[in-house]
Amino acid sequence: MWTRFLILLLLALTPQAIISVKQRDLETVYQWKQLVYGFATPADRQHAQSNGYLVPENGTPIDVATHQQAKGSRVFVTIPRFQTGIPYTLAVVSDSNEANGPVLQPYPDYSYHNAHGRDCNKITSAFRVAITECNQMFVIDSGVIGMTQHCPPQLLVFDLNTDTLYHRYRFESSMYVPIASLLITPLVVVQDPPPKGRCRRLHVYIADVTHHGLVIYDSELNTAWRAENKFMYPDPDHGQHTIAGANFILMDGMFALATDQRQLYFHPLASISEYAVPLSVLNNRTMWMDNLEAMPEAFRLVGRRSSECAAQAMDSHRNLYCVTFNPIKLIRWNPSKPYNVKYEIEVPADPQLLEFVSGMKVFKNDAGKEELWMISNRYQKVATGTLTDSEVNFRVVRRPLDDIQSQHPPIQDLSQRLIFT
Ligand SMILES: *[C@@H]1O[C@H](CO)[C@@H](O)[C@H](O)[C@H]1NC(C)=O
Numbered sequence: 186m187w188t189r190f191l192i193l194l195l196l197a198l199t200p201q202a203i204i205s206v207k208q209r210d211l212e213t214v215y216q217w218k219q220l221v222y223g224f225a226t227p228a229d230r231q232h233a234q235s236n237g238y239l240v241p242e243n244g245t246p247i248d249v250a251t252h253q254q255a256k257g258s259r260v261f262v263t264i265p266r267f268q269t270g271i272p273y274t275l276a277v278v279s280d281s282n283e284a285n286g287p288v289l290q291p292y293p294d295y296s297y298h299n300a301h302g303r304d305c306n307k308i309t310s311a312f313r314v315a316i317t318e319c320n321q322m323f324v325i326d327s328g329v330i331g332m333t334q335h336c337p338p339q340l341l342v343f344d345l346n347t348d349t350l351y352h353r354y355r356f357e358s359s360m361y362v363p364i365a366s367l368l369i370t371p372l373v374v375v376q377d378p379p380p381k382g383r384c385r386r387l388h389v390y391i392a393d394v395t396h397h398g399l400v401i402y403d404s405e406l407n408t409a410w411r412a413e414n415k416f417m418y419p420d421p422d423h424g425q426h427t428i429a430g431a432n433f434i435l436m437d438g439m440f441a442l443a444t445d446q447r448q449l450y451f452h453p454l455a456s457i458s459e460y461a462v463p464l465s466v467l468n469n470r471t472m473w474m475d476n477l478e479a480m481p482e483a484f485r486l487v488g489r490r491s492s493e494c495a496a497q498a499m500d501s502h503r504n505l506y507c508v509t510f511n512p513i514k515l516i517r518w519n520p521s522k523p524y525n526v527k528y529e530i531e532v533p534a535d536p537q538l539l540e541f542v543s544g545m546k547v548f549k550n551d552a553g554k555e556e557l558w559m560i561s562n563r564y565q566k567v568a569t570g571t572l573t574d575s576e577v578n579f580r581v582v583r584r585p586l587d588d589i590q591s592q593h594p595p596i597q598d599l600s601q602r603l604i605f606t
Pocket residue numbers: 469471472
C-alpha cells in the first residue's frame with residue numbers, strides 16, 4: 186500500500202523534479218527578402234538567364250527539411266514552378282549570403298532542373314519532401330508548371346549519403362487526373378528502420394490537394410493505389426482566409442499529413458477540421474483497388490480548431506503542431522485530449538515569423554532531441570500581389586521541443602512505468 190503510494194507520488198513528481206527545461210523560443214535560421222539563386226558554374230547561370238528561367242521575384246519557397254550527417258547538417262527547400270522563371274525547384278541552402286538572403290544551390294545539381302518539363306527523367310516541379318531515418322529524401326514532383334501537366338507526377342528518392350538518385354516511381358495515369366490533380370505532400374512511414382531494419386519496407390502517403398485524394402505508395406510492391414473520402418474535400422465555408430489582415434480565397438483540399446505510426450492525421454487547407462484514418466486501412470491495397478471510396482466508416486472527424494492552418498507535423502510524443510491563420514498562433518494538441526479549441530494549446534511565438542507556414546517537419550538533431558522546423562512564405566502577399574522585396578518575406582525557423590516534451594512524457598513510456606505499481 187505505502188510502496189504503491191510512494192511510487193505514484195514519485196511518478197507524479199518526476200517530470201517537474203528531474204527535468205526543468207526553460208521555455209524555448211523560435212529561432213530564425215534563414216530569411217530572404219527574395220530568393221537568391223546560386224549556380225555551380227557561370228555556364229549554368231548563363232543557361233538560366235538566357236532562357237528566361239532566372240526571374241528571382243517569381244520564386245516562393247514552400248517546404249523545408251533538414252538533415253544531419255557526419256559531414257554537417259544541410260537544409261533543403263522546395264520552390265515549385267507555380268510559374269516560369271524558376272531556375273531550379275529543389276535547393277540546398279549554402280553558407281554564403283547576399284543582400285536578399287542566403288544563396289541557394291540546386292540539388293543534386295542544375296542538370297536535374299534545366300529541362301522545364303521537356304524531359305520527364307528530370308525534376309519538373311518539386312513540391313514537398315520527406316527525409317527518413319534511412320538517410321533518404323523523398324521528393325514529390327507534380328510534373329506541372331503553371332497550368333500545364335508536362336510530365337506524370339513522380340516520386341524521387343535521393344540517397345543523402347551519396348547525393349544520387351536511388352529510386353524513381355512514376356505514377357500511373359489511374360493515380361491522378363492531369364491538371365485537376367496536384368500531388369503536393371509526401372509522408373513516409375518506414376516499417377523496418379535502422380539499426381535493425383534495412384529500410385526496404387516503407388509506405389509513402391501523398392496528398393492530392395486539388396482532386397480530393399490520397400495516393401499510397403508501397404516500396405515492397407513498388408506500386409501505388411488511391412484512396413478517396415469525403416473528408417479530403419475543401420469546405421467552402423473556410424475557403425476565404427485572413428492572414429495578417431490580408432484576405433484571399435484558396436480552396437485547397439487534402440493538404441497536410443502527420444502520423445503517430447498508427448493513424449494518419451490529415452486536413453484540407455480550406456477547413457478547420459482535423460481527420461484521421463488508421464494506416465492499416467490505407468495500407469490494404471486490395472480493398473482500394475476494388476473501391477476508390479472504400480471503408481468510409483474508418484475515417485473519423487478528430488475535432489475542430491479555431492482557424493484554418495496549412496502544414497502540420499507530429500513529434501514522437503504525439504503532439505500535433507500547426508500554425509493557425511487568424512489569429513496567427515503556433516498550436517499544439519495531443520491525442521490524449523479531445524480536439525477542440527479548449528485543448529488547442531498555444532505555444533508562444535512571434536506571429537510575424539509565422540505568416541503562412543506551408544512546410545513543417547519534426548527533426549531529430551545529433552543530440553537525439555527533436556526540433557520543429559517551419560518555413561513561412563507570407564502566401565497572403567503572393568495571393569494578393571502585394572509582395573515586395575523591401576521586406577523579409579520568407580523565413581526558415583526552428584524551435585527545440587524539449588521544454589514541451591519534458592512536461593509531457595511519451596504516452597507509451599508512462600503506461601510502461603505504471604505497470605510496475
Ligand atoms: C483487406 O481488406 C479485405 C477486404 O475488406 C479483407 O478481406 C482483408 O482481410 C484485408 N487485409 C488485411 C491485411 O487487413
